[in-house]
Amino acid sequence: MPDTDPILNETDIFARLEFMTWRDEQLEAISQQIERNFPELTSRIDEQINNAGTLDLAWSQVQLGKKISELCAEWSKEQAEQAVEKTESALADLWIKLEPEFSIDPGLRDRFLSAAPALASVGLAATSIFAVPSVVTYATISTVILGFSFGTPYISLPLLGLGAGALGVSAFVSRSLYDRAINSWRAALRRRAHKRAEEAVFGLGAPASQRTILDDIQALAIQATANSMEVRS
16 A cells, blocks of 8 residues: 655755744744843833832732732733734745745645644744644734733742831831831842742743743744744745
């Protein structure tokens, strides 16, 4: 009985290798974007902590943590929009390279488009791939980003690890001691918040299985590309 498995010819191999190279370049570009813009997130966090009233610092720990979580989510959505926009723009370069091969082999385009979604997901974080809607495209990405929950929720781990009672006690001792305690509290919060942001965005210090914001943004951009190719072809 003849072998019915598809056999890849030279044009198939070329097209797939070009796509994988292009995909890896986009993943690297997204990583660089997130690393470059991460200080902007920590600056927003610092501003939130520095502007928080003493009552928020001492007693409303959960509320302050939620505000910082919202900042992280807002920043993540902004980064996702930038990443998808740049990836969509870069797709034109890929088509320029592949068009001559499509002309030589009329069936190559359909074979390539059929394989693209599976090729796109190779090497991406499985938890992020499962989290991304399978039908995401450039046409639907804005709606998907608005409703998407990036990574592990920032507030899922305690943001504040210090006892608030010490501030209340110091207030009865002296004003200068109280002011020093407040400044120390803010500094500790900033360090704790930065560490938590690094974990949420890059996975630093987190279990290997934990979803990260970087993984999710990469998965969104690449899957949207793979699912949009047929429309662009």
